[in-house]
Amino acid sequence: MSTKRIVLFASGSGSNVENIVHYFNDRPHVQVSAVLTNKRDAKVLDRCNRLNISSLCFNKTAFMESDCVLNVLRSLRPDLIVLAGFLWKIPKNLIEAFPDSIVNIHPALLPKYGGKGMYGMRVHEAVRENNETKTGITIHYVNANYDEGAIIHQAKVTVEPKDSPEDIAKKVHELEYAYFPRIIEEILTPPPGRPKVIPDKL
Numbered sequence: 001m002s003t004k005r006i007v008l009f010a011s012g013s014g015s016n017v018e019n020i021v022h023y024f025n026d027r028p029h030v031q032v033s034a035v036l037t038n039k040r041d042a043k044v045l046d047r048c049n050r051l052n053i054s055s056l057c058f059n060k061t062a063f064m065e066s067d068c069v070l071n072v073l074r075s076l077r078p079d080l081i082v083l084a085g086f087l088w089k090i091p092k093n094l095i096e097a098f099p100d101s102i103v104n105i106h107p108a109l110l111p112k113y114g115g116k117g118m119y120g121m122r123v124h125e126a127v128r129e130n131n132e133t134k135t136g137i138t139i140h141y142v143n144a145n146y147d148e149g150a151i152i153h154q155a156k157v158t159v160e161p162k163d164s165p166e167d168i169a170k171k172v173h174e175l176e177y178a179y180f181p182r183i184i185e186e187i188l189t190p191p192p193g194r195p196k197v198i199p200d201k202l
Helices: 015-025 044-053 059-063 068-076 092-097 121-129 165-190
Strands: 006-009 030-037 055-057 080-083 103-104 134-140 153-156
Touching: 006 068, 006 165, 015 044, 015 165, 030 044, 030 165, 044 055, 044 103, 059 068, 059 134, 080 121, 080 165, 092 134, 103 165, 121 134, 121 165, 134 165
Parallel strands: 006 030, 006 080, 030 055, 080 103
Antiparallel strands: 103 134, 134 153
């Protein structure tokens, strides 16, 4: 089996990045090639140093208005690009260059609580405010619109009446850690009989 390469994008602490790296440490058929971030002070960079993972920081001009990031990705030749807590919208040039090869995780059951500005604690606060009884995660392909790509996998958790937004966040993070690496692996090396999700076309 040939080794599959993934590149991770992150904007924050990088807890999902570290979880994914640890998961694939014992699975040599998948390699984390690099982590890219849009924040020079992101804690994910500290994790990368500790985990001995290559990392690169870029600014908005390099990402949105040029082919700088695109050229870096082309040199890395990833089989899959994984957004692990990355907050910027993916520009059209990246989506076109890596069709059906960019996935994201969202901390809610899309299509609920998705779209621009809905991330992190904002999502969990909205779930609490609306007295939802269920929430969860959605792993989906990335297209030209926020949180609207084809859904690959969803996992649910119960929201109790006494749960605070912080309690909800903890439950959702546990789902992320449990499912995200495994679904990435299934996308790259599908088990027999797993139906392929067909991503939305631009």
